[in-house]
Amino acid sequence: MAEGDLAAPDLGAIAADSHGERAVGRPTVYVYEAPVRICHWVNALAIIVLMITGYLIGSPLPSVAGEASEHFGMGYIRFAHFAAGQVLAVFFLARILWAFVGNHHSRQIFYIPVHRKQFWSEVLHEIRWYAFLEREPKMYVGHNPLAQTAMFTGFTLFVTFMICTGFALYSEGEGIDSWQHALFGWVFSIWPNSQDVHTWHHVGMWALVTFVTVHVYAAIREDIMSRQSIISSMISGERQFRDEV
Amino acid sequence: MGAGTETFYDVIRRQGITRRSFHKFCSLTATSLGLGPLAATRIANALETKPRVPVIWMHGLECTCCSESFIRSAHPLAKDAILSMISLDYDDTIMAAAGHQAEAILEETRAKYKGQYILAVEGNPPLNEDGMFCIDGGRPFVEKLKLMAEDAQAIIAWGACASWGCVQAAKPNPTQATPIDKVITNKPIIKVPGCPPIAEVMTGVVTFITTFGRLPELDRQGRPKMFYSQRIHDKCYRRPHFDAGQFVEEWDDEAARKGFCLYKMGCKGPTTYNACSTVRWNGGVSFPIQSGHGCIGCSEEGFWDKGGFYDRLTNIKQFGIEKNADQVGMAAAGVVGAAVVAHAAVTAAKRLATKRDDADHTK
Numbered sequence: 001m002a003e004g005d006l007a008a009p010d011l012g013a014i015a016a017d018s019h020g021e022r023a024v025g026r027p028t029v030y031v032y033e034a035p036v037r038i039c040h041w042v043n044a045l046a047i048i049v050l051m052i053t054g055y056l057i058g059s060p061l062p063s064v065a066g067e068a069s070e071h072f073g074m075g076y077i078r079f080a081h082f083a084a085g086q087v088l089a090v091f092f093l094a095r096i097l098w099a100f101v102g103n104h105h106s107r108q109i110f111y112i113p114v115h116r117k118q119f120w121s122e123v124l125h126e127i128r129w130y131a132f133l134e135r136e137p138k139m140y141v142g143h144n145p146l147a148q149t150a151m152f153t154g155f156t157l158f159v160t161f162m163i164c165t166g167f168a169l170y171s172e173g174e175g176i177d178s179w180q181h182a183l184f185g186w187v188f189s190i191w192p193n194s195q196d197v198h199t200w201h202h203v204g205m206w207a208l209v210t211f212v213t214v215h216v217y218a219a220i221r222e223d224i225m226s227r228q229s230i231i232s233s234m235i236s237g238e239r240q241f242r243d244e245v
Numbered sequence: 246m247g248a249g250t251e252t253f254y255d256v257i258r259r260q261g262i263t264r265r266s267f268h269k270f271c272s273l274t275a276t277s278l279g280l281g282p283l284a285a286t287r288i289a290n291a292l293e294t295k296p297r298v299p300v301i302w303m304h305g306l307e308c309t310c311c312s313e314s315f316i317r318s319a320h321p322l323a324k325d326a327i328l329s330m331i332s333l334d335y336d337d338t339i340m341a342a343a344g345h346q347a348e349a350i351l352e353e354t355r356a357k358y359k360g361q362y363i364l365a366v367e368g369n370p371p372l373n374e375d376g377m378f379c380i381d382g383g384r385p386f387v388e389k390l391k392l393m394a395e396d397a398q399a400i401i402a403w404g405a406c407a408s409w410g411c412v413q414a415a416k417p418n419p420t421q422a423t424p425i426d427k428v429i430t431n432k433p434i435i436k437v438p439g440c441p442p443i444a445e446v447m448t449g450v451v452t453f454i455t456t457f458g459r460l461p462e463l464d465r466q467g468r469p470k471m472f473y474s475q476r477i478h479d480k481c482y483r484r485p486h487f488d489a490g491q492f493v494e495e496w497d498d499e500a501a502r503k504g505f506c507l508y509k510m511g512c513k514g515p516t517t518y519n520a521c522s523t524v525r526w527n528g529g530v531s532f533p534i535q536s537g538h539g540c541i542g543c544s545e546e547g548f549w550d551k552g553g554f555y556d557r558l559t560n561i562k563q564f565g566i567e568k569n570a571d572q573v574g575m576a577a578a579g580v581v582g583a584a585v586v587a588h589a590a591v592t593a594a595k596r597l598a599t600k601r602d603d604a605d606h607t608k
Contacts, residue, residue: 072490075489188466193547193548195513202574
């Protein structure tokens, strides 16, 4: 497996050569395989549904009048939340499995190479780039080191946290003998009072809101500023390196 | 109440209760414990053959609401439980003996029924200043607790105090009031939380232990599954209003009069494990939600320290100030959002400046 995610040497040369000059071509690399892209968009959709319905479970819509048998508003909202949650869990799991069989880019969001000095110096470089202290960004085929750190924390860790607390809360309705309780009941050993689990699950939602904000902003910005395709890459799977500034 | 070597059956026969009534009691008890049809005969057999279990009932830092609840049990009648089924050898609040005479019973039970008696604890020991905040019989309660726990068969932690700490353990907990399972770690402990626990739950637990000579099946938190495996919310008669999205929004609105769901009024039913919505209180008359008030979650860990009883989203203290999840989250999202906008603005400005520079260079 190719350690790190720097562009292949020839690409690096092209990137360097392109500085101030017209490059010879627009090289394209296949980065995101189909399962990665499918998981990305399914998860993105599920997370949006989860955020909206989750917020409405914490702060329900205004009360409706009439007979209880005529309405099922809260029930549908909760159903959407539970359904989207399970979809997210399944596709997150599928994404983890794909990390074992996919290309090395598919493994990127599941670890941070903390032991590599070069990784951290490149993280620093990216931070300086975002702080407007670097004039030129480095080019990467996959995620840049800062993005990798953000994806690992903001997506992998946060979503894992949400899946664990979410299934633990779901197990309360399913019952103490359910498989959900058998698998995720340990959450209640950390917070014996389910109200606390609700609270932290809710905080987790806001943590994901901040991640999604930064994620979307960084993707759009990099698309414009780094002279490489970001957003269309998650649709076509191919990363194109452009030369124009 | 002296030596308890006779059986429950001996005692009630002496009191003039017929064998037929005895069997009725056994089947009724089996039903209330949620046991199968064969359990009634097992209960009868046990009560006929086993000597009554000696029980020592102690009081630490508490308000005696557990005792008050216990003596109001409608079924099985507390009188039956206390006077017949168990041999309540010591309970400093309701026993006839006092002073040295009472304290002598502790020593006697410990010596005579080593490893056989049940230690029922109401309240908890404060550990600060060597336990000086709760002196009982001339010595710190924590010492008495440890001493009696040493030779007990099992320990019943009555109420929120013994189970979780309750209000005397509220932050900053100056006396360092500590739940029983944090002090006694080498004995089986059954938690029967609630402030107070439901009377029928308490007598049900005692009945089970005395009948089968072991603790009932416990959940992860050490609570008997038969009474604490479901939330108030799961069996609440107002649940259809929750699913329909019909909520009380103000205490005096039409929804309140119609008995809609109290979720928005901070009802802790969805996060509280107890039997209130099925067993109810005072012989099945009512329970808080039926009376129009939300559940305060009194059988849950830390319920006294979670902010308002009337808030849906309770407070987080880890961030230094007391804010709920939405306040913390919206602030964070707001800051990040503003930072993104500012960053985008600077980026755009820089880009313009760079372009102008490049243009100047090429001239």
